[in-house]
Amino acid sequence: MKRLPDKTVERLSQYRRTLNNQLAKGKTHIFSHEIANLLHITPVQVRRDIMLIGYSGTLRKGYDISEMIELIGTIIDTDQGVRIAVIGMGNLGKAFIHYMYEKRTKLKIVAAFDVNPDKIDKSYEDVYCYHLDKLEEIMIEKEISVAIIATPPEVASPLADRLKEAGIRGILNYTPRPLSPREGVYLEEHDMITSLEKVAYFVKN
Amino acid sequence: MKRLPDKTVERLSQYRRTLNNQLAKGKTHIFSHEIANLLHITPVQVRRDIMLIGYSGTLRKGYDISEMIELIGTIIDTDQGVRIAVIGMGNLGKAFIHYMYEKRTKLKIVAAFDVNPDKIDKSYEDVYCYHLDKLEEIMIEKEISVAIIATPPEVASPLADRLKEAGIRGILNYTPRPLSPREGVYLEEHDMITSLEKVAYFVKN
DNA sequence: TTAGATTTGTTAAAAATTTAACAGCTATTT
DNA sequence: AAATAGCTGTTAAATTTTTAACAAATCTAA
Numbered sequence: 001m002k003r004l005p006d007k008t009v010e011r012l013s014q015y016r017r018t019l020n021n022q023l024a025k026g027k028t029h030i031f032s033h034e035i036a037n038l039l040h041i042t043p044v045q046v047r048r049d050i051m052l053i054g055y056s057g058t059l060r061k062g063y064d065i066s067e068m069i070e071l072i073g074t075i076i077d078t079d080q081g082v083r084i085a086v087i088g089m090g091n092l093g094k095a096f097i098h099y100m101y102e103k104r105t106k107l108k109i110v111a112a113f114d115v116n117p118d119k120i121d122k123s124y125e126d127v128y129c130y131h132l133d134k135l136e137e138i139m140i141e142k143e144i145s146v147a148i149i150a151t152p153p154e155v156a157s158p159l160a161d162r163l164k165e166a167g168i169r170g171i172l173n174y175t176p177r178p179l180s181p182r183e184g185v186y187l188e189e190h191d192m193i194t195s196l197e198k199v200a201y202f203v204k205n
Numbered sequence: 206m207k208r209l210p211d212k213t214v215e216r217l218s219q220y221r222r223t224l225n226n227q228l229a230k231g232k233t234h235i236f237s238h239e240i241a242n243l244l245h246i247t248p249v250q251v252r253r254d255i256m257l258i259g260y261s262g263t264l265r266k267g268y269d270i271s272e273m274i275e276l277i278g279t280i281i282d283t284d285q286g287v288r289i290a291v292i293g294m295g296n297l298g299k300a301f302i303h304y305m306y307e308k309r310t311k312l313k314i315v316a317a318f319d320v321n322p323d324k325i326d327k328s329y330e331d332v333y334c335y336h337l338d339k340l341e342e343i344m345i346e347k348e349i350s351v352a353i354i355a356t357p358p359e360v361a362s363p364l365a366d367r368l369k370e371a372g373i374r375g376i377l378n379y380t381p382r383p384l385s386p387r388e389g390v391y392l393e394e395h396d397m398i399t400s401l402e403k404v405a406y407f408v409k410n
Numbered sequence: 411t412t413a414g415a416t417t418t419g420t421t422a423a424a425a426a427t428t429t430a431a432c433a434g435c436t437a438t439t440t
Numbered sequence: 441a442a443a444t445a446g447c448t449g450t451t452a453a454a455t456t457t458t459t460a461a462c463a464a465a466t467c468t469a470a
Contacts, residue, residue, distance in 0.1 A: 005457070006403075006456090006457095007456085007458090008457095009402075009403055009406050010399055010403055013396075013398065013399045013403065014383070014399055017381060017398070018383075021382075031416095031417070032418075033417085040383060040384075040385055040386050041458095042458080042459070043417090044458080044459060044460075044461095045457090045458065045459080047417090047419065047420090048419090048458085048459095050418095050419090051418095051419060056418080057418060057419090058417095058418085058466090059416080059418055059419095059464090059465050059467085060415095060416060060417060060418085060465085061417090061466090061467095062417080062418090063418095075406075076405070076406055078405070078409050082408065082409075084401070091296040091297070091299040091300035091303060092296070092297070094296040095295070095296035095297040095397075098295070099381075099397055099398065100398070103398070105398070105402070106405075107398075107402065107405055145408055146404055146405060146408060169408040170404040170405065170408035171404070172400055172401060172404050176222060176304075177226075178219070178223075178243065178244050178245060180245055181245050186404055186407040188400055188404045190395070191218075191219065192300075192301060192304055193218065193304065193308070193310070194215055194218045194219055195377055195393055196312055196351070197214075197217075197218040197310070197312065198211070198215055198393060199351055199375040199376070199391055199393045200282075200283070200287040200311075200351060200375065201280075201281055202214075202375065203287065203351060203375035204287075210426070210427070211426090211427095212426085212427065212428090213427095236446095236447070236448095237448075238447085246428095247429070249428080249430075250427095250429080252448065252450090253428085253429095253449090253450085255448095255449090256448090256449060256450070261448080262447080262448060262449090263436090263447095263448090264434090264435050264436050264437085265435085265437055265445095265446060265447060265448085266447090267447080267448090268448095
């Protein structure tokens, strides 16, 4: 399949979660407009995305929820799953771990890192926290390919260097300080304050 | 000024933060390509955004940092500032409060809400936590216009109803369950798992 | 069995966003 | 003072993303 548009990939993840919810409620089929309502996007967009991933629904019955979840999995998930580290065991790091806890996605947080002795060598919801000094070692041992940076902003950039050196493939930066892209490392930034300021701006008008 | 593109608004917020950093380092002027490098976008995009907000730099000296910060402020900030509530005092809620703590933006978190007695009637970094029952009362008293939802997903939707009823103007939903839009309420969604799955997808390829 | 109502799949059009191209200043160098 | 180099501001082109439009398929009901 040719490369999917970025925005479609983002939505696939949402579709799957929504579909799982519906499945849990006992539904077996769903219409494009139902998905659309749940995610407040348009039905056309849903159908188009579904077309792009090469799935087909049944006319007048809609899409088979299980099949679609399955298919999205083959697209979004890697076979072995992606193994993730959270760096920074503050509130945000913990929030991530809590979020992922007991969700059975192919994404798995397999380690946390911090420099605070109070946090090190303890588990938080099954995720063990190591001293940051052990980063490289554990990354190899646990085959970690993605890192979430949830540290104070000033350490983000040197950390990214270390991660790259140690062979990271993707970084999700939740720090307000943007990182410069590194060759061969997929970088996604998210800035909580920007989200807020955006809301604030549109509230004004 | 006519309505700015959404994406530009998002970037203005980032520009300002970056400019503040540079100002703190003693710089007084900055070129478009410098801003661009710091945020890893293109210089053209920076110049275009700056054009859209009606600012001009000096040729061969670049943009005056202070002036630009000032101007972005007049666009992004409201005069009185926006007063914000965090709902849900879990890790994520705390992360938000911590993030905003002592940042002198016009955005101010003025209250938190929860239902857990251990959290209620205490302050976390100067933000007082009320029982959720007092939501409407406090919202009016403190003139809150934006709410960040950081609760467990299942309560998000009824909560949004209450918020709307109480006159909220904007909602930032950090719950994985998407909310349906409500008339007159600006809604911004952010799903941490989607961010992660996006990274995971692009790491694969 | 014909008409009507739904709902999908897809192509085409529209809108939003990003990138390119380049003219026009201003400082600097020769 | 003429040539050069560096940057800005802006219009135009390209790309990406969303929305519209509609034919085709399937069920329902008269």
